[in-house]
Amino acid sequence: MMDRLENFDEDELSKYIKPPKIKIFGVGGAGNNIIERLYVGNISSVETIALNTDATHLNKTKASIRKVIGAEICKGRGAGGNPHVGRRSAEEAKTDLEEYIKESDMVFVIAGMGGGTGTGAAPVVAKIAQDMEKLVVGVSILPFKVEGSVKRSVAKEGVKELKEKCDTVIELDNETLNENEEVQKNYSVDRTFGVMSDLVTNMVKELSEIITVPSIINVDYADVKRVLGAGGKAKIMYGHSNNADPGSVLDNLLGNPLIGADYQGSEEVILHIQAGKEFTLRSCHEIVGALQVDLSENVNMIWGYRLDPEMGNSVKAVMIVSAIPDGEDLNIDSSPSMEESLGIPMVN
Ligand SMILES: Nc1nc2c(ncn2[C@@H]2O[C@H](COP(=O)(O)OP(=O)(O)OP(=O)(O)O)[C@@H](O)[C@H]2O)c(=O)[nH]1
Numbered sequence: 001m002m003d004r005l006e007n008f009d010e011d012e013l014s015k016y017i018k019p020p021k022i023k024i025f026g027v028g029g030a031g032n033n034i035i036e037r038l039y040v041g042n043i044s045s046v047e048t049i050a051l052n053t054d055a056t057h058l059n060k061t062k063a064s065i066r067k068v069i070g071a072e073i074c075k076g077r078g079a080g081g082n083p084h085v086g087r088r089s090a091e092e093a094k095t096d097l098e099e100y101i102k103e104s105d106m107v108f109v110i111a112g113m114g115g116g117t118g119t120g121a122a123p124v125v126a127k128i129a130q131d132m133e134k135l136v137v138g139v140s141i142l143p144f145k146v147e148g149s150v151k152r153s154v155a156k157e158g159v160k161e162l163k164e165k166c167d168t169v170i171e172l173d174n175e176t177l178n179e180n181e182e183v184q185k186n187y188s189v190d191r192t193f194g195v196m197s198d199l200v201t202n203m204v205k206e207l208s209e210i211i212t213v214p215s216i217i218n219v220d221y222a223d224v225k226r227v228l229g230a231g232g233k234a235k236i237m238y239g240h241s242n243n244a245d246p247g248s249v250l251d252n253l254l255g256n257p258l259i260g261a262d263y264q265g266s267e268e269v270i271l272h273i274q275a276g277k278e279f280t281l282r283s284c285h286e287i288v289g290a291l292q293v294d295l296s297e298n299v300n301m302i303w304g305y306r307l308d309p310e311m312g313n314s315v316k317a318v319m320i321v322s323a324i325p326d327g328e329d330l331n332i333d334s335s336p337s338m339e340e341s342l343g344i345p346m347v348n
């Protein structure tokens with residue numbers, strides 16, 4: 001006779017029930033500002049690591065680990081907008097970086113592009129993690145257009161390099177904040193940056209919850225690894241509604257102008273829905289069906305569902321999409337090289 005489940009060795013079982021460990025690196029000024037929100041947000045299974053060449057900025061950043069990189073070259077005073085200095089600074093810290101990355105399954109590398117530290121050091125951190133066979137997700141933020149075409153061009157070259165060193169990159173652009181009239185007219189610089197930082201924080205939070213909190217139809221780490229490991233450009237979209245109407249969930253999910261809804265043709269998707277008892281299977285199918293219209297015919301859609309009786313009528317949906325066919329190319333070939341753009345002596 002087969003052993004009943006009661007006879008199963010619980011110690012044996014619990015050995016395998018370990019939530020995946022996520023390490024998040026925030027590199028340079030923007031990366032540090034975002035890391036602080038993640039740290040304060042206290043997300044489970046996530047460790048925050050702030051890296052900067054600028055010791056003063058780092059000193060006021062809250063994170064699980066704070067590390068000055070490039071102390072020899074920069075003397076704690078920043079990389080002065082020079083990505084080569086940023087790159088060398090991270091290379092100098094390789095042994096420490098390997099130590100931070102060691103005990104992890106998944107590594108996020110977050111940086112604002114266009115300056116020296118984030119642009120130069122983020123790809124180095126990603127490469128070290130990739131060499132250690134971690135799932136590596138980059139999050140890059142392009143500078144505002146008013147910061148100048150030189151900075152945008154340096155930033156785009158940085159994104160290109162980051163893409164080569166990551167499994168996938170979530171590409172964001174500060175310029176999208178400028179396109180929002182409400183933000184542009186009424187928000188202070190600090191609050192405007194806060195909108196982008198909150199967005200990244202929410203993305204990481206939603207993703208880590210999907211893989212660490214069990215669901216009725218479960219999405220696990222292997223699913224996330226499969227989808228994000230498919231490469232290319234990725235998006236983590238999230239939306240909610242206070243009523244159980246699938247249409248309003250969809251509007252909110254697809255309507256965030258900072259993320260954009262340009263995921264057409266993607267072949268790898270996770271859709272996770274969390275709702276109260278009012279939300280029907282038919283409504284779930286309506287959401288899935290509407291989203292499928294824009295996906296590839298061969299889409300592999302992994303669908304998860306969590307019942308949360310406390311949610312009453314409200315519904316939350318998170319969609320992770322990767323391998324998005326590149327529409328608007330970064331088009332840097334016609335741009336001047338980083339050296340030409342910067343017009344400053346390089347440190348090699
Ligand atoms: N959304 C957002 N963008 C930021 C923030 N801080 C800076 N940025 C953007 O990121 C770009 C790079 O800036 P930083 O991250 O400060 O640059 P850095 O990597 O520290 O570079 P160096 O100071 O030259 O070493 C800027 O041009 C801004 O557009 C922030 O807190 N939030």
Ligand SMILES: [Mg+2]
Nearest residue numbers: 028029054078
């Ligand atoms: Mg800086």
